[in-house]
Amino acid sequence: MRYGLLKGRKKKSEERMLWDEDLKKSSLENSRKRAIVITTVISFGFAVILFRLVNLMIFDHAKLSGQASQQYIREKTLTPQRGVIWDRNLKEMATNIETDSLYAVPSNVRDTARLSSQIAPIIKVSSGEINSLLLKKKGKSFTWVARRMDLEDSRKLSALKSSFKDGEIGFVTEPKRYYPMKQVASHILGFANIDDKGIAGLELVYNDYLKGEVKSVPVDRDARGKSLVSDVKEAVPGNNIILTIDEGLQYIVERELTSAMQERKAKAAVAIMMNPATGEILALANRPTYDPNYPSVADGEEKRNRAITDIYEPGSTMKSILASAAVEEKAVSLNDIFDVSKGTITVGGKTIHDVHRHGVLNFQEVIKKSSNVGAVKVGMRLGAAKYYEYIRRFGFGDKTGIDFPGEAKGILRNVKNWSGTSLACLSIGQEIGMTPLQMLTAYSVIANGGVLMKPYIVSEIISPDGKSIKRNSPAEVRRVISKSTAATLRNILKTVVEEGGTAQRANVNGNLVAGKTGTAQIFDTKTGHYSKNRFVSSFVGFAPADDPRVALIVVVYEPVGETYGGLVAAPVFKNIIENTFAYLNVPMEKEENRVYLVSRSP
């Protein structure tokens, strides 16, 4: 019985264990189910996140990355440095500096009156003007206050900047064209505007070479807008230009022209110096003039490049062209006699007078004394057709082809349209219009032995890394007269400067000069007649006469008092040539003791 009781207890205990095991099993089963549910939920969650991530990172990548870039990448425009312009000795004639431009953020400015009164005295603009600008642009996020300030002004403003509230004003560094020689060569160089675009002169003609390449680069910036370093550092700078101009000669010409203007109280004056053998322009100056650093304050008259764009009647300087044609065509010989004792000649109903009575002159003396009557007689021997042909061959009535904007081709009527007086008038330099440059180019023909050269100002264009892009070299247009005719004319023109000639004041101490004076009445379009008191006085020539280094023309418009070319323009020519020879180290040729031979001692 006891055994039976024990057996019963054991059975009960086994049953309980089995029951416990069942319970455990069912609990585990529940846990597993819960785990599966949780895992599924979490996996689903991760799957959703993964899906979203894939969506963001792959499918929406382009769109989102663009939006992000907009927030932290800024497009920065790199303004290229404009090319430098050098003279023939590599002196900078036009270069670049960097200046600060001041801008305001009107929407951030609370007290416009205070800001205006603080800035105004520094940038030299009335505070009322600045105030009204800020009020007008109220609500806008940007307005220029002062562009390209002086260095001193921008330093003063930078020191003041801390007294303004954050974001009221700011500075932008901008390049500015700078002409270190100021007024010197202003008509050649021209000028560039505030956006660095060439507006006049060589700056305009060669703008495409000079301007460089604008580059826009992405720059990282932080939350405060502060720029981080960018990969691309520099824009492509413009090409540099070397001129044929010599700054020293240019200054001499400008200085003498200024003094002539003051002395003669003239309306305007022009001087051009050229190497007659090559056509290189060594100097070119106009008066009145201007400073290309401040082009806006100059008026049209001051900016006018009369040397190339304005035409004038040459007067007696034309007689050398007539003489060249007559000698070349053998229409006259040096010893031919011309009776000019009457002092007048009537052709086609028009009477032409000599300024002084001369008597009988040979051909050489006709030019030396600048006899109008004698010139008309020479012209009549040559004939209209031949004279017209030579006028054209010397380059009149056509542009010289100089690399400069706005060149005038002059006025020359076709020989078919000449009137009965035309030949006589053209023989003394009337009924024809030309630029001073055309006349100088024509005289260079006589100076260099008979060849018409194309004038040029730009010698070479070189890339920023020093490679030659374009090189101008002397270009012959055509042979106009023979070498012997040119030599004959040089000898005749030498006499003009000697005693008894019309241009004794052009005589240079120590060197022979050849040239011709011109005094032309200005044609009055209102009255239809030549003015009796308005003249253009000129002298054109070259020196040393037998081996010319330079050819020079001086034209003085409407001088007051003395009007003859020999009295007004010839002294300017002399002063320029003397200074030029000193500058170029051209020895005096008349006195033998000017040049010393040096030999080594034994």
Place this chain on the structure above:
Amino acid sequence: MTKRRTKNGKKKMLVKFGFLLYFVLCLFAIIWLKAAVVNIKYELGELDRMKAELVRERKMAVAQRANFYSTEKIEKVALDRLGMTLPMRENVYYVKRTMAAGPYKASLK
């Protein structure tokens, strides 16, 4: 046997912790590197600005030098400040050198 299981569990825990630590360290290293790069970018940006300022000063100096070298300026300084005069052409003697450098004597021949 229970002891061995406990030992294995601890080992696994250590490995897991190690991996976690390594992961965190790597994360910090990447963040530190990124921060260092940004810092260098700031420094380079600052140097860039300094360079731009120096370039600007150089341009000003070149412009000033060009202005000082102009014939007009030189003549003005020579005449007004140094009391010099322009030489007369008669007073200028040009010397033609016909031989190599050495002791020379001048002759009027």
